[in-house]
Amino acid sequence: MKETRTRIAARTGAQYLEGLRARKRELWLNGELVTDPVDHPLLAPAARSIARVYDLQHEHPDLFLAPSPDDGALVNITHLIPRSREDLERRRRAFEIVAAATVGMMGRTPDYLNVTFACFAGRADVWARRGNERGAENLVRYQRYLRDNDLCLTHALINPQVDRSKPEAEQGGGEVSLHKVGETADAIIVRGARMLATLAPYADELAIYPGSDLRPGDTKYALSFAIPMDTPGLRFICRDSFTKLRPHFDYPLSSRFDEMDAIVIFDDVAVPKDRVFLDGDTIGYSEVITDTxxxxxxxxxxxxxxxxxxxxxxxxxxxxxxxxxxxxxxxxxxxxxxxxxxxxxxxxxxxxxxxxxxxxxxxxxxxxxxxxxxxxxxxxxxxxxxxxxxxxxxxxxxxxxxxxxxxxxxxxxxxxxxxxxxxxxxxxxxxxxxxxxxxxxxxxxxxxxxxxxxxxxxxxxxxxxxxxxxxxxxxxxxxxxxxxxxx
Ligand SMILES: Cc1cc2nc3c(=O)[nH]c(=O)nc-3n(C[C@H](O)[C@H](O)[C@H](O)COP(=O)(O)OP(=O)(O)OC[C@H]3O[C@@H](n4cnc5c(N)ncnc54)[C@H](O)[C@@H]3O)c2cc1C
The missing domain is CATH 1.20.140.10 (Butyryl-CoA Dehydrogenase, subunit A, domain 3)
Structure with missing residues (x-):
């Protein structure tokens, strides 16, 4: 009889690194344009550490892997929407093993955003409020895509510090905070910046969702979406690298775990409409954080x-x-x-x-x-x-x-x-x-x-x-x- 094998959607470290190489991002580090972090001396060590996190799920499959509710393929447990106490406990044990691999020094290992999108998708009804059914459908589809391809995300929720005593719309004459400037049949066009995107060199995609409240009229700032790191017009400027190119004996953590932080600049970036989760709803902008x-x-x-x-x-x-x-x-x-x-x-x-x-x-x-x-x-x-x-x-x-x-x-x-x-x-x-x-x-x-x-x-x-x-x-x-x- 022919044996049928369950498909494993969860990636290995090698598959993760391969995916990273394929996405030629625009990342600036100390004046240098880096498109491939995997081969950059200062960025490679942390890439290997994240790859190690991906390998963990294959070393502990009984804990980390579970069938996808859609097609039964084995996916990382942190992508799944928890429905029972057992789900929560198992998820926590997975978090613990991942955190132990970096002794908690890497805050944004992929499980962080896996959990975020799983809970967002679990409450698609909140995203769908006030006529945003299409945004909610996009979000649910995106979460499945994230789960089934086991992607690594970075996110940037906060607009840059210009004048914190003023609303987003008044930062640098309204030009600095991320905002929508136009629309085509298939995409919305966004401009501005966000701080900080930790893991920018190591992520496959960037997620934008709310991190503050907006005034009712500031609709162009009420955005949520996700796009690949190599999207044209998307630019990342990193802080100094804290990676130490020294023997592990000298800097056991700095030689492995600098997850990097960057400012994200959107130079008239076209975000495909099927990747937009929220567009213009200032009330929803708060509710997707409070009610999900x-x-x-x-x-x-x-x-x-x-x-x-x-x-x-x-x-x-x-x-x-x-x-x-x-x-x-x-x-x-x-x-x-x-x-x-x-x-x-x-x-x-x-x-x-x-x-x-x-x-x-x-x-x-x-x-x-x-x-x-x-x-x-x-x-x-x-x-x-x-x-x-x-x-x-x-x-x-x-x-x-x-x-x-x-x-x-x-x-x-x-x-x-x-x-x-x-x-x-x-x-x-x-x-x-x-x-x-x-x-x-x-x-x-x-x-x-x-x-x-x-x-x-x-x-x-x-x-x-x-x-x-x-x-x-x-x-x-x-x-x-x-x-x-x-x-
Ligand atoms: C290392 C690092 C990595 C991060 N990574 C990410 C990431 O990957 N993704 C992401 O989305 N976020 C990330 N963050 C969080 C985010 O970028 C901000 O740092 C965070 O939201 C706080 O905002 P802020 O740094 O602009 O500080 P501010 O809001 O400017 O605060 C500075 C000081 O001013 C005070 N202050 C500011 N506004 C007010 C006010 N209205 N009333 C009274 N007091 C006020 C604050 O209490 C604080 O003491 C990261 C932060 C750090 C430090």
Whole structure:
């Protein structure tokens, strides 16, 4: 009998890199036009790291791969719309393995936008409001395309900083923020810019969806669409590369995980109409963020990554303290306890969000957003505090860090003798301290701290949102009851 094989839609790392090479984007790095990041010395290391993430799904097929609801082909679980608790838990385990591969230093691994589009497609009814049925159909079709081709996306939600005290339409005379300037039979024409597109060198396509509210009249700014990275007129200007072309020993993270950030410029880009999800609906521009459950879904991914990253920070702290013997001091243990508390509260919030998940109107199982909103306000402070705690534990040891070349140079014997530690030889000690420094103090470490503050928009506004979303009825009732106590 002829054996029928299930098609595997999930890509391997090699297939991902091949796809990246095929899309000749316009990407500028330090004055140089780079069309192929895979072969660029500063960009290639992170391309390989993302390829590694693609390979993971083939190394753990039982966890990562599941049949597509359309044709049964095996797709990555993070593309699927969660319908049950089991779906959510399985998805979280996949996030965790992906995050562990980069110790949480890459925030925008493909699962981030897979989850976003899965939850958007699960609530196509929200996108279809006010006569946008065609946009909603485009979005559902696009999500299937993304899933079935296992693409890697970048996204840019925020218009550039010109004058934050003014609305989008008044930034640089209305010309800077991304906006629509025209239309043909088949396409809309867009102009302007957006910040930031992390992963720009490594993505197959760029997704634009809302990241702020708009005034009712500012319809030309109310846009959502997705286009390939090699679309004519699409241009990316990168910040400095933080990749270190040094042995992994010297910069174990910077030599692998600089996911890069870029400003995106749209020089009269034609966006095919079948790739437009929203065009001109300023109310929809807010609702597709508030009413699709996006916040809860994206924080499910983002905070699982944060949990892995904080676990890594706690592990670093523990090993640093063991290495130089300072672990015996009470106040160092208190600092380690503080680090662990962050890990545990993050883990607990994820489980609480899953436990409180409810089926929404689209039949999507949406995590309870309350623990996540609370955590969103807190995590940026914790990430910065974790770095501070690690500094306080490691002290000047972060500067006692000769390089790989020194270890193999004329002073190797001095290094072996004078850099020994209570619980490690010189090489083990320096390897560990260099890793910790790359986590918290290198260019990449500094970028990572900034990322944690702003990647999900401004934490200040998120804390305000925490108050606005909070259920005030029970706390108010508790106070009211006390006020009613007899004098
Ligand atoms: C490393 C990094 C990577 C990122 N990657 C992406 C990505 O891939 N895709 C994406 O879409 N986004 C990404 N972001 C997020 C995004 O680009 C913005 O950084 C984020 O939305 C915050 O906006 P902003 O940086 O312009 O800060 P601003 O909004 O300019 O805020 C700067 C300061 O001004 C204050 N402020 C601003 N406006 C007001 C106001 N109206 N009232 C009171 N205070 C105000 C803020 O509280 C803050 O303290 C990334 C951010 C970083 C740092």
């Amino acid at each position: 459950g996006w916040r809860a879904h994206i924080m499910h991914q983002a905070f699982t990554r944060a949990y892995v990253k904080l676990s890594f920070a706690f592990g670093l702290g523990h090993l640093l303290a063991q290495t130089t013997g300072v672990v015996r001091f009470d106040h160092i243990q208190e600092k380690l306890g503080e680090l662990w508390t962050m890990v545990e509260l993050t883990r607990s919030a994820i489980l609480a969000a899953e436990a409180g998940a409810t089926l929404d109107e689209g039949g999507v199982l949406c995590p309870d957003q309350r623990p996540f909103v609370a955590l969103r306000a807190t995590l940026p402070k914790w990430m910065a505090r974790a770095n501070e705690l690690l500094q306080l534990i490691g002290g000047g040891g972060f500067m006692l860090t000769p390089s790989h070349a020194d270890f193999h140079g004329p002073r190797a014997r001095d290094i072996a003798k004078y850099l020994q530690a209570a619980n490690a030889d010189a090489e083990q000690r320096v390897r560990l301290f260099r890793l910790a420094w790359d986590y918290l103090g290198s260019d990449l470490g500094g970028r990572s701290e900034l990322y944690e503050r702003f990647y999900l928009s401004d934490p200040w506004r998120m804390t305000v949102l925490a108050y606005q979303l909070a259920d005030k009825s029970w706390p108010s009732e508790v106070v009211r009851r006390v006020l009613e106590w007899e004098d």
